[in-house]
Amino acid sequence: MREVAIVGAGMTRFGEIWESSLRDLFVEAAAGALSSAGADHVDHILVGNMSGGQFVGQEHLGPLMADHLGMAGVAAARVESACASGGMALNMGFMAVASGFVDTVLVAGVEKMTDGADVTNVLASAADQETEVYHGITFPGLYAMIARAHMAAHGTTEEDLAWVAVKNHKHGAMNPKAQFRSEVTVEQVLQSSMVAEPLRLLHCSPVSDGAAAVLLCPLDQARNYTDRPVKLIGSGVATDAMALADRKDPAFLAAVEKSSERAYKMAGVTPKDIQVAEVHDCFAIAEICCLEASGLVEKGQGAKAAASGETSLGGRIPVNTSGGLKSKGHPVGATGVAQAIEVFEQLRGESGERQVEGARIGLTQNMGGSGASSVVHIYQGV
Amino acid sequence: MPSPRYWREKANRFHLEAARCQGCGGVTFPARTICPACRGTEFETLYLSRKGKVVTSTVVHVGPNEFQMEAPYAMAVVETPEGGRLMVQVVDCEPSDVLPGLEVSLEFRLIRREGHGGILCYGHKGVPVG
The missing domain is CATH 3.40.47.10 (Thiolase/Chalcone synthase)
Incomplete structure (x- = not known):
């Protein structure tokens, strides 16, 4: 098993963010994570999300988010475990890099809760x-x-x-x-x-809107992205x-x-x-x-x-x-x-x-x- | 909740049908195919007694839309003498009196109305004994 590091991070502020949609929130956090690491491509995208379907009627977040990140074509999927969806996406990203299946994984989490759903x-x-x-x-x-x-x-x-x-x-x-x-x-x-x-x-x-994203890669490649990686x-x-x-x-x-x-x-x-x-x-x-x-x-x-x-x-x-x-x-x-x-x-x-x-x-x-x-x-x- | 979904649950909602595992003796309510304690698959059907004791409880002040008219209302996890546990509303009393240890009887009551047709959905609620 390979050692894995977090080499970049990005997130929106959290709150009632009426001016931003589900996809806007994701893009802001994901682009922030990529730019903080100077990364221009990833092998895999995982999107932690509890219920885009019920909150805003939007499922199928993997391709939607890859598309809006200008990365249509990249492997992408949504990960769900209710309020632990983000942590579960990180666990799956960790496994994907540690196993050698892929090198770089963008692990994101997003929820848009204030668009009027019950x-x-x-x-x-x-x-x-x-x-x-x-x-x-x-x-x-x-x-x-x-x-x-x-x-x-x-x-x-x-x-x-x-x-x-x-x-x-x-x-x-x-x-x-x-x-x-x-x-x-x-x-x-x-x-x-x-x-x-x-x-x-x-x-x-509270009830909140927001998104967060981190970039994972093998520890031995971390210096390509940052001089201060954090090891998982x-x-x-x-x-x-x-x-x-x-x-x-x-x-x-x-x-x-x-x-x-x-x-x-x-x-x-x-x-x-x-x-x-x-x-x-x-x-x-x-x-x-x-x-x-x-x-x-x-x-x-x-x-x-x-x-x-x-x-x-x-x-x-x-x-x-x-x-x-x-x-x-x-x-x-x-x-x-x-x-x-x-x-x-x-x-x-x-x-x-x-x-x-x-x-x-x-x-x-x-x-x-x-x-x-x-x-x-x-x-x-x- | 469409009516087939409601109809499927009648055995447990109407009759408190549960299952006792032949392997470990554990009681599961509603009945299942696989015992959550020992993974056994041989069960004996039993019906929970319509009484039990409050394990833990709350009083809901901010409820789901369908229940908000009833707020504040007490809810409790109740354990029957067979060891089966179920989540129920506890009614016909001061909600704040519903605390762990309280003995309740389980009575057949209207729980909610479903959909535009207003299908009446039944189940059990707790009522303090004595």
């Missing part, structure tokens, strides 16, 4: 239609059930959940690409409107029962644990070696559960990690320095690739006031549905 219903299609959605559950509702189970098992409080949002907004306020560049207080979170008890509006990530040293994917009712412990995300273990094993590192991490905080409770399942904090200790400063910039293990899904925004198919870009920039020392000093090894964790799929990647500065 977002609640579209997102719910990542849950089990026959046994969950039929009865009226929403995505925030599923995570609210996870939150209540976590509260019952570990004594987690609504204030603990609020601290996750406070921390991520504090980080996101420093990110020029973030949808919400404003800080919030614990009081504001706890007074925001109720979405699904115990989750309030400010415990939830681990990648793990795992699945779990789709419906929450079919998981023995609803407060534990088994797919996150398994995908993390696979990535750590491949990389030959342990959670203690990780110096910066982006985890899937679609809802505040998700960050807590993902930190525990990935081993970045001990099981049952995730609730206090944000309040104590452990996961803030300057803390033991800074988590979601980009602002996370909560503050940076969550264009679902783009999220996994945007997480990779945050760690890529951190390991190159390009994160400005969000820089984690001396970071050499980072991790991203991207999750689909209420935890039925998870993708973890581990990166090393070269």
